[in-house]
Amino acid sequence: MASVNDEILQIFFQECQEQLPVLESGLSSLDSGDYDPETVNAVFRAVHSIKGGAASFGLERLVRFAHTFESALDCLRSKTVEPTSEIVRTFIQSMDVLSDLVSEADGSGEHVPDDRIANHEKSLLSVIEMGGGSGPSEIGASPAPADFTPMAFEGFDLEDDLELTPDSSGLVIVGFRPLDDLYRRADDPRNILSALKALNAEDEVFLVECDKSALPPLADLDVEKSYLSWSVTLPGSVTDEAITEVFDWTGDACEMTISRIGGDGPEGGGAPPAGEESAATEEAPTVQNEPAKPAPPPPAPASVTPIPVREAQKARAPRRPQDATIRVDLPRIDGLMDLVGEMVIAMSSMEAACSMPHGQAREDEVKQCLGGIKSLTRDIQDSVMGLRAQPVKSVFQRMQRVVREASQIAKKSIILELEGENTEVDRTIVEQLTDPLTHMLRNAVDHGVESTEKRLANGKPKEGKIILSAGHRSGRIVISIKDDGGGINKQRVLQIAKEKGIVSLDAALSDDEINELIFAPGFSTAATISDLSGRGVGMDVVKQAIQALGGRVSIKSEEGVGTTFDLSLPLTLAVMDGMFVECRGNRMVVPLASTVETMKIYPETRINRLPNGGMAVALRGDFLPLVVLGDELGLHDPAGLAGYDLLGKDILVVENESGAKAAIVVDSIHQQAQVVIKSLDKNYKDVAGVSAATILGDGSVALIIDVPSIVSTVTRRLDTRSNPASKKRAA
C-alpha cells in the first residue's frame, strides 16, 4: 500500500509543479493591473489545491503556510481588500515561499528557514486583518495543522475513542422531523437513522418510533413533502456531540431534539449544546495560527552555521525522477489516430496495387501508393513528435521570480515581459532550459541593465526592461533575452580578454568576435563579484548547457541600446533532416538545417592555401574557409596519407547560427534522409566535431557532424594567428 501512497504523492508534487505557474501567471496579471475575478479565482484555487493535497500527506509546514496564504487570498476574492500593488507584492513573495516549501517537501530544495516563513505569514495576516473583522476568525474557522490527520491507507484507529462510555447508564432520546428541504438535497431520514444506528456500536439499545400522524390521505400526499417524524432511543453513553454530528449535514432541514432519561448523562464532561453545529470547528485553532509562534519542529539551530547541514540534506535528497509520464491533449491523440487510420487504408490500397497484373499500370499504382504512405509516415512522425511538445510557458513564468529576486538584490527596478510563452518545444528541452535561462536573466539584470542613476543620466526610463520571448524560426525554436541596458562595452571586453590571456595582445577582432568572448571560460566583465552572477559560473557554462541540447547562442549588442541573446534550439531532440556523406570510408550525417549549398571541386575551382596552413575557397567572389572533414576529424585516408586530392571531391557549404560560413570537403555526398538522433556521450564522451550519432537502415552507426563547432574552429583558426593549432598546421 505504501507504494500506492508514494505514487499519489508523486502526482501531488507533479500537480504542485502545474499549480505554481498558474499562481505565478495569475499574480503577474494582478500585478499588471488585471483584476479579472476569474484570475483571482484561479490564483485562489492554485493555493487551495496545493493546501488540500499537502494536508492529505501531513506536510504540515506546507499546509500551514498555504492555509494562511489562502485565507489572505480569500480576502481578495471576497473583495474585502483591494489588490494594491503592495498587497500583490506580498502575495508574490508568499508565492516564492510556497514554492520553496513545495521544493522542501519533495526533497528538491533546501529547508526553508522558520523565520522566513514567519515573516511572510505575518505579512499575510496583516492582509487578512486589513480585510476587516472577518480576519482572525476567518482563519481560525478552519482546522489548523494540529487538527489535520494525515491520511493513511491503513491503520483505522481514528475516531473510536469519543463515543461510548460503557458504564454510563440511562437513555438518550433523539427526536427529529425532516423538512421538505431534506429531500430536495437527496437526503433521506433513512440515512439519518442508519447514522444514528452506527452510534450504537454495542448494539445495546436502538428503538425507533415513527410518528405518522401528519400523513395526509393518500390522494393528497405529495411525494416531495415530508410528513413523518421519528424518535430514536439510544443508550445514554452516546454523547450529544456525536448526535449533533449526525445532524451536521441536515442543518436546518431537520428539526432535532435531544433528551435524556436517567443516568448521569454522557461522560467526557460538558458536551456542547445541541444544535450548535459550528461550535466544534470554531474554537481551538485561533491561537495556533499566530505567526509569532511558528511550528516548533524541526528545531533548526538558530545561529549555529546551518549551511553544512543544509548542504548535507541537499546532497542526500533523492533525485526525484523527472516525471516519466506526460499529459497529452486529447485532440492530439485523436489526430494521431486519424493518421493511423489513413495509414491502414493506404496499406490496403498498396496491397491491392501489388496484386495487379504486371505492367505499367501496376507500377504507377504502386508508386502512387508508396508516395501516399511516405507522406503519411511523415505526418505520423510529426504527430508523435507533437506529443512530446510542451509550451515553454512553465519555464518562462519561473523566470519572473528570478528577475524579481535578482533585481531586488541588484537594487534595480526591472520588469520582465514574456512573449510567445505558448511556443512548444520538446519536453526534454523545456526541462533543461531552466538553468541556462536563469543564469542569463540574472546576468541581464546584473550586467545588462544599468543602474537606475545611470539610466536616468542617459535619459532612459527609470525602469529597465527585459523581454524574454520564444518563437519559431526556420525549423528551430529561438528564445531571445533582450534587455534595454547599456550594451556590451566592447573595449572593456577586449581589454579584459587580453589581460586574462584569452586572446593575444595584438589580436584584431571583429565586433561579433568580441561579443563571443563573453562565452570564453573564465571570462567575467564584472569588476566585482556580485551577489548575482558571480557564483563561479560564467556564460561559458550557459553556452555548454545550450549546446548540450543541440542549440546555439548568439549575441547582438548595441552600445547604449541593449543586448540580445538568441538561443536557437532544435524543435525536437529526436529526429532531424540530414545529408549523408562519405568521409574516408565512413558514412556520416551533416544536418540539413546547417547546410547552405553543395558543390563539386573542379580544376577551375579556386582554392587558396593560406600562409598559416589554412585553405579558402572562392565562392561567388567571397572566400570561405575550407576544411577537409577527414583531416578535421583525424580520420586516416584509407588510400594512404600521401596527398589527399581535392579534385572531384564534394563541398558542403555550411553555416552556424550567427551566419558564419565554411566549406567542408567530403569524399562524396549521398541522399538526404531523416535520421533519429542518438546520444553518443551517454556511454562515451563528447567528441570534438561530432554532435551525436544515428543508426542506419543496416543497423550500423553513423556519426552526426557538429557543424557549428567545426565552423567556429575553422574560422578561429584562420583569424587568430597566435592560435597554436594554426601554427602546428603551418609547420
Add this chain to the structure above:
Amino acid sequence: MPDSATVQGGVSASPTAADAPKTCVLTVDDSRTMQMMLRNTLEAAGYEVIQGEDGVDGLHVLEATKSIPSAIITDINMPRMDGFGFIEAVRKDDRFRRIPMICLTTEVDPEKKKRAREAGATGWIVKPFNPQSLIGAIRRVTA
C-alpha cells in the same frame, strides 16, 4: 423505520456483497492527487468509481455513464464550474436530482455549510479525509 424507505425508494446494493453489482460513485475534483486518493479508497472498499475533473466534466460524465451513480462526491473549488454550480445543475436534472451528493472541502465554516446546503448538497467531508470517514459517509447515503 421501514416507512421512510418506501418514501424515498431505495438503492440498496451493499458494496461488499460479492454477488451484487458494484455500487457506482462519481467523484468530481480538479486535483489529480485527490482523484487518485478517492479512487483508491473507494475501490478498495468495493465501489465502482467514475470521475470528472470539474463541474462541467462531471456533468458530461454523468450524462454519458450507463450506470447512474448511487452517490456523488464533489470538490468545491474547481475551474469552469465549481462544486456549488455542479450540485445545483445536478439537482435541476430530474434524472439525477435524487442522487446524494457529498462535498469535499478543506475546511468547513458555517457559511460554507450553508451554501452547500442551499445548493443541494446532502452532506460534506472535510479534507484531508480518512478512508473510514469517507466510506462512512458513502454508506450513510447509499445504505
Add this chain to the structure above:
Amino acid sequence: MSELPPSNPEQSDNDISLNGSEQGIILAVGLSQYCVPILQVSTIIEYERPTTIPHSPRYVEGAINLRGNIIPVVNLGTYLDVEPTPDLDHRYVVIAETPDPNDAQEIIVFGLLIDKVVRIFDMAARTVQPISADGGKSDLSGLVMLGGEDGKSAAEMIGVLDLAAIAAQVKGKPAGLSSMEF
C-alpha cells in the same frame, strides 16, 4: 549481429551455482585469460566492424548499435597490451554494464572485444584475492584461483577485470579538443 548464449558447450563446469549471482565469465585474448562477474555482463555478441569514433584512444574500436543505443567498443587486447590471436574468423564483444564513474545514478554500457568466451564458473566457491597495492595493475580488481580441484588440471590464477576502471577510462574526459576552447 547474432547473440550467443554466454555459456559454451565445450565446457562443463558442474559447480555452477543455481542463483547465478556469483558466476564469472572467463574470456580469452590471445594467450591470456581474464574473468568478469556475470552480473556485469548483459550479453555477448559477435564482433562486426564498428564505426570509427574520431579523436579516440587506440583501444577504442568504435561505436556499435546495441538495441538502439550507441555504445563504444573497447579492444581488450589493445587496452591491456596483449597480443590477440591472429586471423580469427569470429571474435566476440562482451557487453558490460557498470555504474557511470561520474554519476552513480547512471549506468554505462560498453563492449569489450575479445577473442572468445572460455567458460562460465562459480566465483562464489573461490576466493577472490585482492591485488597487492604495490605490484597490481589497476585494470584488475582481484585474482581468482581456478582448476586443480579435479586433480586433472593444474591450478591457475586468473585476473578479475575491473570493469568500472575501464568504464572510467572510456567515459573519462572529452575526446579531442573541446569545442568550447577559446
